[in-house]
Amino acid sequence: MAAETASVPATSAPAETERLRLAKAAIRRGKLRTRWLLLSPALLTIVLVGLLPLSIILVYSFLEPGTYGGVRWVFSTDAYVQFLFERDLFEDTLTFNPAYLEIFWRSVELALLSTVGSLLIGFPTAYFIATRPPSRRNLWLFLITLPFWTNLLIRTFAMMLILRDEGVINIILMKLGLIDQPLVLIYTDGAVFLGLVYSYLPFMVLPIYAALEKLDFRLVEAAYDLYATRGKVLRHVILPVAKPGLVAGCILVFVPGLGAYITPELLGGGKSLMIGNMIAIQFGNSRNWPFGSAASLILMAIVLVALLVYVRYAGRRRGHG
Amino acid sequence: MADRTLQTTAPGGKPAGRRPFDLKRQTGFSEIAWFCLFVLYAPIAVLIVFSFNDNRSVTLWTEFSLRWYRSALNNQGIQNAAMISLQVGAVATLVSTFFATLAALATTRNERFRGEGLVYAVINQPLMIPEIVTAVATLALFALIKQLTGVGGIGYLMLAHTVFCIPFAYMPIRARLEDMNLTLEQAAADLYATPLQVFRRITLPLMMPGIVAGAMLAFVVSFDDVIITLMVAGPGETTLPIYIFGQMRRGITPETNAVSTLIVLLSVVLVALLFFFGKRRR
Amino acid sequence: MTGDGAAADRTAGRSDRAGAAAIEIRRVRKVFGSGQERAVVALDDVSLTIRDNEFFTLLGPSGCGKTTLLRLIAGFEQPTAGEILLFGSHLEHLPPHRRPVNTVFQQYALFPHMTVAENIGFGLMMQGRPKREIDETVRRMLALVRMDDLAGRRTDQLSGGQQQRVALARALAPHPKVLLLDEPLSALDLKLRKEMQIELKRLQHETGITFIFVTHDQEEALTMSDRIAVMSDGAILQVGTPREIYDHPARRFVADFIGEINILPAELLETREASGGASARVRLSSGQVRLARLPDGPVAAGRVNVAVRPEHAGLQPAGEGAALTGTLSNVVYFGTGTHYHLELDGPGGEGGRFVVELQNRLGAGADHAIGARLGILLTDGSLQVLCD
Numbered sequence: 001m002a003a004e005t006a007s008v009p010a011t012s013a014p015a016e017t018e019r020l021r022l023a024k025a026a027i028r029r030g031k032l033r034t035r036w037l038l039l040s041p042a043l044l045t046i047v048l049v050g051l052l053p054l055s056i057i058l059v060y061s062f063l064e065p066g067t068y069g070g071v072r073w074v075f076s077t078d079a080y081v082q083f084l085f086e087r088d089l090f091e092d093t094l095t096f097n098p099a100y101l102e103i104f105w106r107s108v109e110l111a112l113l114s115t116v117g118s119l120l121i122g123f124p125t126a127y128f129i130a131t132r133p134p135s136r137r138n139l140w141l142f143l144i145t146l147p148f149w150t151n152l153l154i155r156t157f158a159m160m161l162i163l164r165d166e167g168v169i170n171i172i173l174m175k176l177g178l179i180d181q182p183l184v185l186i187y188t189d190g191a192v193f194l195g196l197v198y199s200y201l202p203f204m205v206l207p208i209y210a211a212l213e214k215l216d217f218r219l220v221e222a223a224y225d226l227y228a229t230r231g232k233v234l235r236h237v238i239l240p241v242a243k244p245g246l247v248a249g250c251i252l253v254f255v256p257g258l259g260a261y262i263t264p265e266l267l268g269g270g271k272s273l274m275i276g277n278m279i280a281i282q283f284g285n286s287r288n289w290p291f292g293s294a295a296s297l298i299l300m301a302i303v304l305v306a307l308l309v310y311v312r313y314a315g316r317r318r319g320h321g
Numbered sequence: 322m323a324d325r326t327l328q329t330t331a332p333g334g335k336p337a338g339r340r341p342f343d344l345k346r347q348t349g350f351s352e353i354a355w356f357c358l359f360v361l362y363a364p365i366a367v368l369i370v371f372s373f374n375d376n377r378s379v380t381l382w383t384e385f386s387l388r389w390y391r392s393a394l395n396n397q398g399i400q401n402a403a404m405i406s407l408q409v410g411a412v413a414t415l416v417s418t419f420f421a422t423l424a425a426l427a428t429t430r431n432e433r434f435r436g437e438g439l440v441y442a443v444i445n446q447p448l449m450i451p452e453i454v455t456a457v458a459t460l461a462l463f464a465l466i467k468q469l470t471g472v473g474g475i476g477y478l479m480l481a482h483t484v485f486c487i488p489f490a491y492m493p494i495r496a497r498l499e500d501m502n503l504t505l506e507q508a509a510a511d512l513y514a515t516p517l518q519v520f521r522r523i524t525l526p527l528m529m530p531g532i533v534a535g536a537m538l539a540f541v542v543s544f545d546d547v548i549i550t551l552m553v554a555g556p557g558e559t560t561l562p563i564y565i566f567g568q569m570r571r572g573i574t575p576e577t578n579a580v581s582t583l584i585v586l587l588s589v590v591l592v593a594l595l596f597f598f599g600k601r602r603r
Numbered sequence: 604m605t606g607d608g609a610a611a612d613r614t615a616g617r618s619d620r621a622g623a624a625a626i627e628i629r630r631v632r633k634v635f636g637s638g639q640e641r642a643v644v645a646l647d648d649v650s651l652t653i654r655d656n657e658f659f660t661l662l663g664p665s666g667c668g669k670t671t672l673l674r675l676i677a678g679f680e681q682p683t684a685g686e687i688l689l690f691g692s693h694l695e696h697l698p699p700h701r702r703p704v705n706t707v708f709q710q711y712a713l714f715p716h717m718t719v720a721e722n723i724g725f726g727l728m729m730q731g732r733p734k735r736e737i738d739e740t741v742r743r744m745l746a747l748v749r750m751d752d753l754a755g756r757r758t759d760q761l762s763g764g765q766q767q768r769v770a771l772a773r774a775l776a777p778h779p780k781v782l783l784l785d786e787p788l789s790a791l792d793l794k795l796r797k798e799m800q801i802e803l804k805r806l807q808h809e810t811g812i813t814f815i816f817v818t819h820d821q822e823e824a825l826t827m828s829d830r831i832a833v834m835s836d837g838a839i840l841q842v843g844t845p846r847e848i849y850d851h852p853a854r855r856f857v858a859d860f861i862g863e864i865n866i867l868p869a870e871l872l873e874t875r876e877a878s879g880g881a882s883a884r885v886r887l888s889s890g891q892v893r894l895a896r897l898p899d900g901p902v903a904a905g906r907v908n909v910a911v912r913p914e915h916a917g918l919q920p921a922g923e924g925a926a927l928t929g930t931l932s933n934v935v936y937f938g939t940g941t942h943y944h945l946e947l948d949g950p951g952g953e954g955g956r957f958v959v960e961l962q963n964r965l966g967a968g969a970d971h972a973i974g975a976r977l978g979i980l981l982t983d984g985s986l987q988v989l990c991d
Binding site for chain 1: 350367381421423444446450453460462491551552569584585
Binding site: 518 | 679700708716725
């Protein structure tokens with residue numbers, strides 16, 4: 001036994017052979033190079049065509065609008081001033097104009113309301129799916145995911161068919177004799193709200209389900225065993241587990257809702273303008289690119305705040321677990 | 322599990338009087354879930370039903386007919402738009418899936434590296450920024466480039482699509498690679514496979530379902546896009562969604578329903594394939 | 604030993620190599636991570652020679668470095684320092700696919716997108732052998748592991764035991780010079796494990812390939828191995844045949860890790876060389892003197908620990924001549940035998956505990972009552988002096 005170890009001359013092994021060290025360094029360098037080589041096509045594409053444009057609109061927001069779209073390379077903060085004030089062309093005075101502020105406020109309000117609406121439907125649905133037997137769960141998940149992959153434009157169009165003056169709801173109500181005149185449903189803020197809930201509902205259900213899937217129902221058993229009622233089990237056991245999913249779901253509904261374009265375009269009336277449409281208009285007919293750029297940046301700032309809230313919350317969770 | 326044992330305790334399967342206590346149940350939740358499903362599917366169902374309506378009306382049923390499908394398929398504008406959609410979708414799918422595959426190979430199966438978080442943030446960037454902002458910003462960039470170089474063409478639209486397709490292609494490929502057992506590659510190397518052979522014989526076949534899933538998602542996302550295309554597309558680059566968006570704003574006929582039904586069908590088939598194929602593989 | 608000769612007997616036939624060194628590990632050190640705090644020393648200056656045509660087992664608790672050593676031989680990890688030789692030629696700079704050794708992985712690592720036959724033929728295909736030869740070898744391997752009917756199956760349709768056999772056949776098919784087995788039986792249930800132990804022994808015998816087997820299961824190691832290396836904390840503590848390791852543990856860890864054992868304080872009186880190995884006269888705490896075997900290692904003079912297996916001790920009436928005396932505190936019946944737990948007499952009543960194992964005979968009843976005073980019978984040679 002000891003003879004085994006003693007049979008090796010003690011002088012034969014230096015601490016680390018030069019050959020080995022060089023080989024290892026070469027492998028490490030090679031791996032690093034390969035990794036960045038593999039990453040560069042995707043990263044370059046996204047940086048050049050995804051991130052670079054954002055810095056361009058940052059620059060544009062401090063320029064003057066060109067006569068037929070585009071910009072004139074003259075520094076100006078007018079794009080931001082224009083949010084709150086209207087410049088009188090003849091007297092060059094500024095008067096307070098809340099029109100754009102109202103659009104922003106309406107957008108935030110509609111996005112928030114549709115988030116709450118999705119939450120009220122989405123949470124019970126996610127919980128219901130999570131308590132199905134595993135075989136049935138997959139089918140439910142598939143049915144919830146499918147609309148998410150279906151063209152948003154077409155789904156909004158389907159909503160138009162429901163809400164129109166000659167739409168399904170009005171026809172049914174008139175056939176039943178409940179109303180004589182069609183109700184004004186479409187081209188209202190209410191229609192936009194319904195459209196947003198309908199569009200982004202899957203975004204709410206899926207993350208909540210993902211969180212609830214991990215719920216250990218022995219905890220629920222323990223809570224009932226310790227005299228909790230259904231309501232208390234929901235509040236003290238189920239909701240805390242679902243919380244990360246709830247937060248993620250709310251962000252996922254709020255952010256696209258805030259920047260929505262198709263929904264207000266098709267379901268909202270001329271008065272139900274949201275930020276998304278306003279930005280699109282600035283780059284289209286009304287052709288004030290700097291103002292559109294500034295509006296984009298403000299929209300991004302709001303989204304960023306929402307994401308920060310999420311990241312901070314997610315970070316805190318990780319600290320606990 | 323638990324609710325099954327509870328149900329079987331009721332004699333004859335039918336509880337007399339009160340429902341047996343199910344600890345997973347919450348009052349009203351099942352009704353809301355079914356309502357949620359109804360809300361999600363009823364409008365689509367209406368859309369599809371009225372695509373078969375003989376009448377010009379999109380909400381008053383008269384008689385079954387395929388005339389709107391015939392008229393849609395014979396519509397030169399729709400044919401052209403579908404062609405553009407397919408071209409843009411094919412290019413964006415191929416390029417973005419290829420790039421995403423490379424990126425997924427670099428970000429998995431390795432020890433963590435410095436800048437990893439930043440790499441993820443960049444790859445997912447198209448998902449984090451409101452689409453309308455991406456749309457106008459891309460428009461601004463392309464307008465600038467066109468002004469400077471005088472080069473135009475559909476390449477710009479394809480490039481814009483490629484960018485937002487990358488994260489969708491990346492996600493399933495990465496998930497697949499992360500699920501993959503690293504020992505398999507070691508086993509292959511142990512059995513005399515060179516690194517290239519390991520990739521060709523083991524890594525690539527095993528990540529193929531992820532690549533297919535990524536490509537399908539990328540195609541669906543590209544095919545469905547409205548906002549970015551609306552901003553970036555030049556004249557003669559009208560994709561199918563842009564074409565029917567125009568129809569919807571001008572005044573709708575069941576022809577729009579018919580085209581919409583076909584597009585929905587395409588997405589559903591692709592996603593259903595993906596969903597059930599993916600489940601079976603695991 | 605061939606020194607650092609790279610031109611060793613690469614071409615020598617098997618009969619000539621018998622007893623030659625298949626694997627030599629020379630002063631190998633492996634450190635994971637870097638920096639002062641995060642660095643973990645997995646292997647610390649390990650040297651070892653594994654002979655050709657040997658069933659060699661690396662035995663130790665998880666984290667002792669046995670799997671790391673195996674992965675160094677396979678080439679999945681590079682040593683921080685030291686040399687690894689295969690039949691005299693250096694291995695440490697070769698990538699895994701250029702080393703003529705194959706591994707059976709813990710979770711088998713069968714390729715899920717290939718059939719059983721394709722899995723088994725993979726190594727030969729990678730070596731670029733002709734298709735005829737591959738088919739022929741695959742057929743032979745399937746017969747060898749008794750899986751002839753399942754060649755076309757996908758690997759996820761196999762049971763655990765069948766997967767195990769495919770993994771073995773796959774690693775054996777290219778006829779490696781050394782087969783490395785990383786806890787291959789740990790995923791199987793007890794009955795299957797027993798079967799596979801015999802199967803592995805048979806395969807080793809039939810193929811004549813050197814097996815290096817990693818396990819944390821002492822019984823498995825004792826049953827199958829020609830020789831065992833017991834490892835702990837990145838070091839090899841003892842190398843020997845199963846009988847040597849079990850009957851004559853050199854270190855306290857080895858004695859504790861394998862089977863049950865009593866460890867007693869004693870005083871080393873005098874040592875003597877004999878043909879069967881060195882032995883020594885030791886005085887036990889009771890004052891009685893016995894002859895004990897010495898380990899092949901440095902032993903400090905004076906106070907030492909001696910070890911006695913429970914089945915090597917006996918019981919006798921308390922009183923003169925007994926090596927130790929104590930009070931019976933517990934009797935544990937376990938079918939083939941009975942354990943008698945004794946509280947030993949000692950200074951202040953703290954003599955420690957001693958377990959005696961006696962075989963059960965049919966019809967014999969319990970003959971000692973709890974609380975009885977008993978003497979412990981220790982014959983010369985049943986005691987083993989430990990190095991530490």
